[in-house]
Amino acid sequence: MKKSKRKENLINEKDNAILSKKLARIELDAPVEIELSELPYKGKQLEPLMSFYKDMNFNGFMSRLLENSDQADLLTEDWEEVAYTHVASAEDLTVDHFPSVAAADGYAIYLENLSKNYHDSEVVAVAWTNGSEIFTGDASLLQADLFKSWLSDEQVTKVVFDAKRTKVMLDYVGIDFAGVVDDVLIGSYLLHARDNSNDLAEVAREFDMDDLSYDESIYGKGAKRGVPEEAETMYEHIARKVHIIARLQETIRPQLEANQMDDLYQKMELPLALVLANLEILGISVDKQQLVTMQAEFQEIIDGLEANIWKEAGHEFNVNSPKQLGVILFEEMGLPVIKKTKTGYSTAQDVLEKLAGQAPIIDLILNYRQLNKLQSTYVEGLQEFIHEDGKIHSRFQQTLTSTGRLSSADPNLQNIPIRSEEGRSIRKAFVPSHEDWVIFSSDYSQIELRVLAHISGDKHMQEAFNNHEDIHTSTAMKVYNVAKDEVTSNMRRNAKAVNFGIVYGISDYGLSQNLNISRPEAKNFIDTYLENYPGVQAYMKDVVEKAKEDGYVETLFNRRRYLPDLNAKNFNVRSFAERNAMNTPIQGTAADIIKIAMVKMDEALKEHKLQANLLLQIHDELVFEVPKDEIDTLEKLVTEIMGSAAQLDVPLEIESNYGATWYEAK
Missing domain, CATH: 3.30.420.10 (Ribonuclease H-like superfamily/Ribonuclease H)
Structure with a gap:
């Protein structure tokens, strides 16, 4: 006789079923001491309503309330x-x-x-x-x-x-x-x-x-x-x-x-x-023809990928349709279902990445999507932002992020992908605005980890930086307990992931996803890391406790970020706030340092009467255009000014390169 699964569930979940029924039922015997007759409707109470909207930061509701002229008159009569x-x-x-x-x-x-x-x-x-x-x-x-x-x-x-x-x-x-x-x-x-x-x-x-x-x-x-x-x-x-x-x-x-x-x-x-x-105002010059040429090249590759995807599927379909793709992958090809949505199978990026290697079509789709994104957002998208002067004038948003980092918009030049060769190649379109000039790029080496070493006071991490060691190799040696010549590329990659993950308060789950390992393995990795870097472990604990007392965290330059959710009852909300408490002093201090460098570089360029121009800030990177005969002078200035923007217990190291395009300068 077949065993009833429903019966088994009802028996096992009896208490939860009764609780669910209780939670769903409207209680009629609540101890309410006020009568309905005592609550007459008196119309909209605009002032208390506006006050409530303000307290809740419901700016859209406030705006809509003010759009009604009669209500606006009532609200503004006491102004x-x-x-x-x-x-x-x-x-x-x-x-x-x-x-x-x-x-x-x-x-x-x-x-x-x-x-x-x-x-x-x-x-x-x-x-x-x-x-x-x-x-x-x-x-x-x-x-x-x-x-x-x-x-x-x-x-x-x-x-x-x-x-x-x-x-x-x-x-x-x-x-x-x-x-x-x-x-x-x-x-x-x-x-x-x-x-x-x-x-x-x-x-x-x-x-x-x-x-x-x-x-x-x-x-x-x-x-x-x-x-x-x-x-x-x-x-x-x-x-x-x-x-x-x-x-x-x-x-x-x-x-x-x-x-x-x-x-x-x-x-x-x-x-x-x-x-x-x-x-x-200055903007950055863009070679539009380079983008047009790249657009044709990318489209040819995209068309080829689409043809190969159809070949693997056995027939043509709309590759950009998640619904059609889901049917192909999980019904026709029988791949394991990772996640379902209300409308069918999920074919999101994280789902496809988990299926990578199980069928050739998956890698083809991932490449297809990546190139399509580059094509539409950057190769085609950037062309729309080129002004009559042949330049892009992006807006740098100074008052947007809660950590103090700058961002850019219209277009966002800070998000141009650089992990793939196709993404990096987009930088070939960014060029100097004068002949015989070059693009000059300088960026801080591992600045956030250096800030962590300083703030945490961890002696092992500080020693590695002060001895100019590769921090990821040094970490791998400690975590895996091996000699330097025994560190493999995979060990260094894992160490790098945990180094940067710690900066962002990564969890064992997050690390397991990044490294494609089990949660217990990831937890053990993090525990071993923290044992070898006790100063970092103490920092992570102390900064959260102090933030709960103060209600905020600060960078080395007194930039504050308030974190009211540190005392939230919801575990996920509270954990997110704790990660922000760990990360903000690090990321915020790094952002402050490069801002100081930008201000000082602007002063130095004027003081030395250089023709060189600062063009962009891309997180930890400053991009200049400079006449060839000023390259040596600029390099000395950049090294001196960026290197002395803050006095830390470890050195700030700067890497500089230059070339005919932004691509060649990296």
Whole structure:
């Protein structure tokens, strides 16, 4: 007689079944002491609702609430009135509209544009204050000599929201912006480690200033985004922005000082914003023909891979269709099912990687997908971002990541793959902007591991770096208990994985997936590693405990990251926060070091009157273009400045190369 599996499950899971029934049933005898008649609906309580949205960081809900004009009137009726004077034309400007002396606090100015990518959009309006009055006007005012002179006068101090954006936009209209003493966007970012770059209203609400509308409620969104029919609505909005910028400055600066972040702000982030602005303005030259040629070559390879995939499958199908691919692999070819989704079989990257080697079609598909991604995102995608000057002007996002690392967008040049030859070859399209110049690349060698060695104080790790040993070989010797000449390439690869994994708080599960070994093996590997690096083990424990006490972690330069989830009840949420506590001081310090190097390199290039230009920052790498006769000078400067950007207990080592293209410089 066949045994009933359902019966067996019911017997074994009886307690869970009863508990599930209890959890699913609505309790009617809950001890509620209030009657339904005492809860009459009184309509929307807008102020408490907005307060709740703000506390929960529901910015989208707040924006939609403000889009309704009736509700907006109710929410704004108690707002302080902001007086301003509209200047109709450049001819109406006089010296009285502009302060002529420096002020310790600076004078607030704001330029309005309606696109996130300010490289592709124009200024539509401007608002500023002379210290006693606020003025507004359209973009044509910027062409007045009085305005140009004031904006470029370094002695007249200014406070802004997003100095980088402001400097770039003014450069597009021929103005060299100078005199910035405060950037409330950067200040807010340092205090909260959260991206608020899209809207000044978000920053204002971080500091309990609710009297500024979100841009969406003024300009709309998507295809409908634009200057409102009543221009006065826009001018009132940007006048209020200038008023808010001045108030934010008064609030943010004391908090930065109280948190020991003033040096981080004044000596690193604020000057870096202007360095980044210059990078964006300059851009990097791109050989479009190289991309076009590569596009044809890649397409030929992709077509060949597709034909081979069809051959293995026995018939043609849409290789880009997960559903069709799932049927081919798991029904027609009978490969083992790794994971299912609501719509069928999963053919995600991790699934295919687990099937690698079980059938030739798997490797073909993985190669096909990789090349398709390179083709669409980079070979074809980069061509769309080439400006009329033959350059790409990427946006460097300074206030996005919680660790302090820079990122880039429109396009993202930091994510160009370099692990495959096809990915690296994309760098062949990036070239110097002058003849007889070269691309010069310098990057820190294993900077995050060096920071870990310093912060943890681990003597074994510090000894390896101070003796200029290969850290991965040294780790393999300790973990496997072998001599140097006995370390195999596979041992070194595994040691490298755990070295970098430790930096990111890797788990035994994560390491087992990376190395394709069992969890017990991975756990043993990590345990052995930590036994050999006791300083690292102590750091991992101590940094989490201190973070739970303080509520945040810090880099060596006092950059903070708040981690409220360290006390979460959910294990996965809490574990993720613990990994962030371990990683942020390391990754954040490494990010701070290269930022310091960028600021100092910018100063050094000017001081030595070199023609060389800093073009890109790609995590731990700085990319320059330089005349051939300046190569030796630049190499000495880079080695000296990058190597001395921070004083650690281990040396900062720099690797430099140069060539006719970015590809040849690596």
